[in-house]
Amino acid sequence: MSLNLLHLAHNLTEEEYAKMVLSSGDYFPGFYRFTMGDRNHEDGQLTIKGLTSRYFEQISLDKTYSRSEWTAFTNKRLSAQDLRNEAHSDYAIFELLDQKYKEWMTAATEYDIAVIDIDCGVDELALDQTYFFMGSLIRLTEGKLLIGYDYLRDESTQEIVVDTSEIIRYTKQIYGENHKEFFLPADLVASLRFDNDNGYITMSDESLSRAVISDSNNIVIASNRDVSKHIPIRWAKDILLTDIEV
Amino acid sequence: MLQGKDDKVVRSNSDINISSTITGIDNEGNAEIGYAYFKEALYPDSYIVFYKYNDRYYYPLALEFRLIDNNILYLTEELGINSVEQMFQMLTSSMNKEEKWSNEFTAIVVHTKHEPKYCQLLSQDFTVGPIDKVNQRHIYE
Numbered sequence: 001m002s003l004n005l006l007h008l009a010h011n012l013t014e015e016e017y018a019k020m021v022l023s024s025g026d027y028f029p030g031f032y033r034f035t036m037g038d039r040n041h042e043d044g045q046l047t048i049k050g051l052t053s054r055y056f057e058q059i060s061l062d063k064t065y066s067r068s069e070w071t072a073f074t075n076k077r078l079s080a081q082d083l084r085n086e087a088h089s090d091y092a093i094f095e096l097l098d099q100k101y102k103e104w105m106t107a108a109t110e111y112d113i114a115v116i117d118i119d120c121g122v123d124e125l126a127l128d129q130t131y132f133f134m135g136s137l138i139r140l141t142e143g144k145l146l147i148g149y150d151y152l153r154d155e156s157t158q159e160i161v162v163d164t165s166e167i168i169r170y171t172k173q174i175y176g177e178n179h180k181e182f183f184l185p186a187d188l189v190a191s192l193r194f195d196n197d198n199g200y201i202t203m204s205d206e207s208l209s210r211a212v213i214s215d216s217n218n219i220v221i222a223s224n225r226d227v228s229k230h231i232p233i234r235w236a237k238d239i240l241l242t243d244i245e246v
Numbered sequence: 247m248l249q250g251k252d253d254k255v256v257r258s259n260s261d262i263n264i265s266s267t268i269t270g271i272d273n274e275g276n277a278e279i280g281y282a283y284f285k286e287a288l289y290p291d292s293y294i295v296f297y298k299y300n301d302r303y304y305y306p307l308a309l310e311f312r313l314i315d316n317n318i319l320y321l322t323e324e325l326g327i328n329s330v331e332q333m334f335q336m337l338t339s340s341m342n343k344e345e346k347w348s349n350e351f352t353a354i355v356v357h358t359k360h361e362p363k364y365c366q367l368l369s370q371d372f373t374v375g376p377i378d379k380v381n382q383r384h385i386y387e
Binding site: 233 | 265
């Protein structure tokens, strides 16, 4: 089987590109990407209740929290991983890029925050719903596949013109009974921006509503917006912020 | 149509346990794709494609999604690794430690006459590196 790289560069149609992207559902998604099965809520990581409570505190009481408070959960996990790496030297990424990795997780000027309804995978894609798919947030609107969709700002990294009925039929065809494992309702619902060590949350009325109607079994993950806002796969490796206790 | 040449890179049936990676390349730029169950999808040679146009490198988004040895943009854009030499050291080390497998990575640099579509423009600092340190093949349009 061969793939002509010049065809890939110049002659790929929008439909081919969309189908190639949608063909990437895989239980073993490659280096440095988590599979869906890895996504479970851990005690202490940010929750929707924690996010919305801190947001209401901010808008009603002007109360904000510091970077060390927001990143406490991640810092705790990194400490545990340091010990494990010293003992077993498991992950090359930690060995070669320890400092960059830590900075990527804990030093962003701005994080985007997404909620994924992990138990609500769908048997068929619907228009105007966002799905977590292989580390990206994708959304079908009439006539378009949006890749890297941002619900908070209503923008995406790519808009591909497609026959949406054909795309819906296609994903059902290739994923069959496994469809629901690959397309999980999800949305980018908030951002957290630091200014002088104070973290300010931004949500819209729509994203706040989206957040509070999330399924009870959801996870909340973050992405380092400084370096990832322009790329389509930016939710493949989680950054977990803290459910700050007050 | 891609499907006429390779009916798996654009899937036509439910083969979700099959992973894909580039295992070879000819002088016309035809990349050989290996398909296998993940634990069997270990090939002695793996190829990572970059396009070069107007003295800048691009990474194809379709491959970022579709190939198993992907998430290259996590390394370049998010962690700021702009050296293929360092990238290949990491990938080789990961394969060795996590899969107990030794393989060699090769950069395929496809020099195009026009800007490639559906690609991420990489940093101006991005470099493939010297030929004595980075396995590389160059294809010219």
